[in-house]
Amino acid sequence: MTSPAIENVVIAGGGTAGWMTAVALSKTFQPRKFSITLVESDQIGTIGVGEATIPEVLKFNKAIGLNEDEFIKRTNGSFKLGIEFCNWGKQGDSYIHPFGKYGTTVGPVPFYHYWNRARKDGYPHSLSEFALSVKASQQNKFTRPVDIKNSPLSEIAYAFHFDAGLYAKYLRELAEGYGVTRTEGTINNVTQNDNGFIKEVHLENGKVISGDLFIDCTGFRGRLIEQTLNTGYDNWSHYLPCNAAVTTPSEKLTPLPPYTRATALDAGWQWRIPLQHRTGNGYVFCDKYITPEAAQDTMVKNLNSQPLAEPKLIRFNTGRRRKCWNKNCIAIGLSSGFLEPLESTSIHLIHEAIANLILLFPDKDCNKPTVDKFNARLEASYVNIRDFLVLHYKVTQREDSEFWRYCKNMDVPDTLINKMELYKESGRIFRDNNELFGEVSWLAVMEGQGLNTNAYNTMVDCMAKQQLFDQLENIRGVISRSAENMPEHQAFINRYCQSPAK
Numbered sequence: 001m002t003s004p005a006i007e008n009v010v011i012a013g014g015g016t017a018g019w020m021t022a023v024a025l026s027k028t029f030q031p032r033k034f035s036i037t038l039v040e041s042d043q044i045g046t047i048g049v050g051e052a053t054i055p056e057v058l059k060f061n062k063a064i065g066l067n068e069d070e071f072i073k074r075t076n077g078s079f080k081l082g083i084e085f086c087n088w089g090k091q092g093d094s095y096i097h098p099f100g101k102y103g104t105t106v107g108p109v110p111f112y113h114y115w116n117r118a119r120k121d122g123y124p125h126s127l128s129e130f131a132l133s134v135k136a137s138q139q140n141k142f143t144r145p146v147d148i149k150n151s152p153l154s155e156i157a158y159a160f161h162f163d164a165g166l167y168a169k170y171l172r173e174l175a176e177g178y179g180v181t182r183t184e185g186t187i188n189n190v191t192q193n194d195n196g197f198i199k200e201v202h203l204e205n206g207k208v209i210s211g212d213l214f215i216d217c218t219g220f221r222g223r224l225i226e227q228t229l230n231t232g233y234d235n236w237s238h239y240l241p242c243n244a245a246v247t248t249p250s251e252k253l254t255p256l257p258p259y260t261r262a263t264a265l266d267a268g269w270q271w272r273i274p275l276q277h278r279t280g281n282g283y284v285f286c287d288k289y290i291t292p293e294a295a296q297d298t299m300v301k302n303l304n305s306q307p308l309a310e311p312k313l314i315r316f317n318t319g320r321r322r323k324c325w326n327k328n329c330i331a332i333g334l335s336s337g338f339l340e341p342l343e344s345t346s347i348h349l350i351h352e353a354i355a356n357l358i359l360l361f362p363d364k365d366c367n368k369p370t371v372d373k374f375n376a377r378l379e380a381s382y383v384n385i386r387d388f389l390v391l392h393y394k395v396t397q398r399e400d401s402e403f404w405r406y407c408k409n410m411d412v413p414d415t416l417i418n419k420m421e422l423y424k425e426s427g428r429i430f431r432d433n434n435e436l437f438g439e440v441s442w443l444a445v446m447e448g449q450g451l452n453t454n455a456y457n458t459m460v461d462c463m464a465k466q467q468l469f470d471q472l473e474n475i476r477g478v479i480s481r482s483a484e485n486m487p488e489h490q491a492f493i494n495r496y497c498q499s500p501a502k
Contacts, residue, residue: 004364006034010211012039012187012201012224016051016164017333017350018217019171020060024354026178027064029361036179037209039201041186051167051280052080052260052273052344053159055099056436060351064174070330072497074170075162076276078260079489080143081133083343087264088449089491090397095448096259097343098133099157101440103475106468112443116427116456118472121465127447129476132156135483137259142489145322152482159344161260161280183209187218189230197366198224199330213328215357216335225321225331232322233337239390239412240318241403242268246296247282247312250433251305258489262342263302266290266401270302271341276499279305284340289403316340320382325374328366330357337382342389348436352381384435388418388442395420395449420451427455 009025011018021037061071071077082098091097103111115127128134132152136142146153176182184202193199200210201224216224225231237243253274261272268285283299290298296311320337324330331337332353337346360374394412398404423429423446431438446452460468487495 003365003367006212006361007217007364008211009036010201010209011036011038011214011215011217013217013219013296013333013335014038014168014172014182015217015219015333016168016171016347017335018215019168019175020347020350021215021217021332021354021357022175022180023064023171023178024060024358026175026180028358030178032179034212035181036175037181037183037211039183039185039187039203039209041184043186050346051164052083052161052271052341053347054349054436055157055159056348057159060347060354062282064171066174069497071170072160072162072493073499075083075160075166076499077160077162077497078274078276078493080159080161080260080344081142081156081258082131082260083135084137084259084261085264085392085445085448086261087219087398088262088269088392088396090450091400092171093449095444096128096131096134096137097441097444097448098128098131098137099159100131100155101157102127102443103130103292103472104152106471106475107460107463109459110429110439112429112439113427113456113460114463114468115452116471117460118407118468120454120456121468123132123469123472125472125476126385127443130472130479132479132482133158135479137257137488139483139486140255140257140489141483141486142258142385142492152479153486158258160469161275162276183207185248187223190224194230195327196229198228199345210310213330213366216329216331217333219334220338222321222331222335224329225324225326227336229326229329231326231331234319234322235317236318236319236386238410239288239386240340240393241288241410242284242404243315243317244287244292244295245282245284245314245316246292246304247280247314248299248310249278249308250281250303251279251308252277253305254490255488256490256493259262260344264396264398264404265298265302267295267403269342270299272304276493276497278308281305281307282341284342286403289401320379323371323375324353324378325366325371328362330374336378339382339385339389342392343385343437343441345385345436349381349385353378370466380433381436383413383415384433384437387413387419388437388445391420391445392449395446397449397450420446424451424453425455427453427457 267290273280
């Protein structure tokens with residue numbers, strides 16, 4: 001027997017997660033036979049002081065019909081070609097994890113095998129010379145893909161930096177235009193049916209809102225998924241020991257960088273997110289190794305521009321909810337888990353949860369196979385991203401502080417050990433089960449932080465040494481000239497998507 005269809009969807013909480021969910025559901029299900037009500041309180045602030053994203057965000061923007069230039073204008077946004085990591089392998093090191101790819105097709109195996117063989121044979125140029133995103137970032141250049149056949153400029157991959165509060169406000173306007181109802185109020189009670197499903201949320205102002213499907217976007221506290229349903233949380237702080245952050249905005253940067261920066265410090269790392277009118281900053285740290293007061297002083301001392309507000313303290317525990325979907329409640333955003341913003345994955349995990357919800361949208365009974373499939377897919381994503389983040393901490397030569405000695409020597413998941421050993425011993429990297437981060441990402445971090453290899457696929461030996469060197473030099477020259485021909489990042493924004501002056 002078919003279960004009755006969902007009639008009322010209730011989203012608890014706004015912010016980035018709530019309004020992304022609202023606009024995606026309301027836009028996708030048109031015409032729609034169910035109502036969508038979002039409950040949020042102006043009295044409850046949001047976490048974000050600035051957001052950095054990865055290229056997958058373009059898929060979400062396209063799905064909801066965003067005009068990219070308007071989106072950038074409305075959110076004080078800028079463009080992003082990758083992430084620069086400073087002092088992670090050892091003090092004084094830096095490398096950029098690029099979006100896009102390294103090199104181009106040389107033969108039947110991935111490009112990095114040819115570069116690894118050339119390096120072994122004495123080729124002097126680094127891997128970063130073969131990534132357009134790196135070369136452009138170093139020169140503060142940016143352009144969208146250009147329709148030039150066989151040019152690296154036709155394959156530019158990019159993402160965004162933007163103001164999270166302005167992004168939520170923009171999405172709210174779109175969602176309300178698609179028929180989403182916003183209700184002001186704070187949830188102070190939740191009632192459940194006999195089967196444990198959530199029936200209603202009761203607000204402090206006396207309103208009662210009933211629903212068939214509840215989406216928890218209430219942040220770390222997990223008002224529905226945890227405080228009501230007691231779902232449980234897997235704490236991963238033994239792998240990702242940072243448990244707090246101090247944040248503050250500062251004045252804009254000139255020239256405007258088209259990349260995020262993550263600088264390793266004595267007890268964690270500091271982010272720098274460049275927006276059009278200001279810069280987002282934060283020191284992510286472990287309070288076992290530094291006090292919040294000392295972390296705040298360190299962050300301010302390391303700012304690249306003058307601070308614009310008093311620092312704020314955020315506390316968290318890295319990990320994931322044991323079930324992102326429990327009964328008729330789905331946790332999306334921080335209520336589902338938290339993986340620190342080292343590789344800018346927070347927005348992506350929201351998008352991925354929404355995409356899976358759309359694929360697995362339930363009837364009122366929320367049958368177990370559907371729920372299990374959703375949970376399995378999200379669990380795999382969290383685990384894969386977790387391993388990639390842990391890689392940054394584990395692959396280090398730093399022993400100059402207690403924090404880094406812990407990270408270098410800590411036990412890590414077998415899945416991560418296997419990837420590291422496979423590359424070190426055989427020169428191979430594989431993207432398993434369509435995981436988020438592929439060969440380029442793993443290669444960038446491992447090589448950037450000193451996990452090198454002398455191995456490569458021996459099919460590369462079919463090419464003569466000088467022929468290989470000549471091919472690499474040609475590719476390097478094309479990439480270098482392409483970067484030189486790109487406009488300045490600020491000039492590109494001025495032409496297409498400059499935000500109104502504030």
